[in-house]
Amino acid sequence: MNNSAKIAELRHSLARHASGAAGQTAVPLGHAAADRVLGGGLKAGALHEVFAEDWGGGGFALLLAARLTTRLTTRLATRLASARTDRPAPLFWVRGDYAAREYGALDPMGLAALGVDPRGLVMVRAPRPADALAAAGDILACPHVGALLLEMEANPKVLDLTASRRLALAAETSGAGLVLLREGARETPSAAHTRWRARAAPSHPDDDDWGRPRFAVELVRHRSGGVGKFLMEWKSEHGCFDAADHGAVAAAPFHRQADAQGRRAV
């Protein structure tokens, strides 16, 4: 019995090594300019901070986390062995008790409409910020978690530089994507690999109807590369981002291109 367990574990680590070194997987966002600045894609196994500047920011963080779950595709066994499908690894969302009241509860119907399968989502409600951090530690200890979205309101005392280092280290060890969503928070020093400011962006001025969800995001800090501003669109049917540049008029000011390569924003 122990031998077969060992073999299963070995097979698993082989599978992980085949798809790139553990914790070093980069997941392309789909937005060409952003991927270039990020060096191929958003690094799984690292801490990414998203500061929401308005109601669109939370959506961006969730979609970022959903995108990171594609780093692992597991075949979740079905009751019918024949009906197996590849599916992204589970997404865990940890939020405080009052977050649902303040920022709205998740509507899985809307999530499914965005192309993220609600079956892969586990929602964890934590009574206090300290519990949220402890739960995050538990979740990141499991190597089969796709990504974790940790939602933190304001600047709780427990979320200091040490806690953020701990989170970054745990994400690095497990290889899971970790997105820390900060709502109504001041920017303080942290161990994050990237830091984003995100808000909703209006549809193209020439359009009468609205189209795909759009985000004006700013990569303000990046430990291994440049920064920049991007205008992104979420493509539900492909489950990835794309440049929102049809018409190209509105997009131009947001593309301060990656000539900032090598400059580190603090």
Next chain:
Amino acid sequence: MPEPLSGAPLVIAGKANNALVVHALEARAERLGLYPGQPLANARAMVQPLRVVPADEKADAALLENMADWCDRFTPLVTLDAPDGLYLDISGAAHLFGGEAAMLEDVLTRIAAQGFAIQGAIAGTSLAARALARYRNRTIAPPGGAAKAVSPLPIAALDCDAKALRALRHAGLKSVGQVAQRQPGELAARLGQDFVRRLRVMLGQAQDPLAPRRPLPDLMAEQRFADPVVSRDVTAATLLALAQSLCGLLERQGRGARILQAAFFRADGKTERIAVRMAAPLRDPAVMLRLLNQKLDALADPLDPGFGFDLIRLEAVLAEETKSATVSFDVDANARRQVLFLIDRLSARLGESRVLRFLPQDTHIPEAAAAAIPAQDDDFEDGAWPAPADPPPRPLRLLERPEEISHVVAAVPDAPPARFRWRQCLHEVARAEGPERIAMQWWHHPGATRDYFRVETRSGQRFWLYRDGLYRQAGLAPRWYLQGIFA
């Protein structure tokens, strides 16, 4: 309760039929001719001085519950016989205590040692044992001997109301045996069918199954201690040993535990229980121990051993069949099991209602379209969700309850607002789509029809608004609500 040697005789008085009556009394008072049920005024007239204490029925009931908890150490099936009795179903348990006589002696001396006046008896049916315990203390009726044992008891042992008792006395019946000789038909006509049923149970001719106070475990393992243990190390080691023997039992039956409960019986009578639920049947002692320890660490008040535990029991309250292969060659099955175990750990840490998954519901009402259920209750497969759509027709987030928006300005009466105020922010609408009309389920909760609009503000934020009711509904100004936020 220690009997005061000096001072006035003690009675407990309670209210019955709007009058104060003697509820309970000490032996000294009984010798003076007082009796339970006597009006208090009469008792005061007979004995002076008399110490009277008001009855506290709630505390009595709580005490009986505590005693029942304590008696769980003898058998898992304990039932209350309010206000002052307990039934213990000891089928198959007596041999653990060295036979019925030894067990009865053990139960009675240990309860008496705690300061209670106690009587007990063993018989084949609950009511026979009840009657014997009250009128022939320490009797053990052999199997099939219930009728013989209860026959000489007075008719008061039948525990029927005063009217029936009077009727039996008028008929000249003085003992249970005499009543039993009458035709059941006669008795039923005079005293009711229920009386006959109870009489048959008392005579051992029918069974009256006890309803357990808590669900009976499927399997359990327990450890008794001659000397109560206090140290955390011994407790932990005992839990591990119990988990190992429980897992042995589970393995032999090809089952795994879904609900695990550890019960700690304190020597002074208090019982502590902790329960852990699992998403998948489990029979790995190390994992069990880890989950239990996590739950113990998460307790608001740490487990207090007091004077020590004299019994620790581990129960598989619910055991389910497991699939034969415990370790699979399949990488993905392994991954799945680890994720389920993670869900168990989170549920043990935070409580199962805080670790949730979603199931689609068969309704078109937006706020009820999905239900959040404990993640342990379900696997990752069920549910048919809508396909991806560009742009999404439903918002990503719903407010817990729709919030009314104010200062609504609309170009034409039926149109969506051009400007509105919500949470102290003024929003200018740049684009709007709608209406999408959603009618409430009038057969469940009467509510107005809602006209939904998807609006985008000048800054690009997208909200889901609705107008409550039709615009031209009699005399009502339309009210607008914000219910959701799009990504």
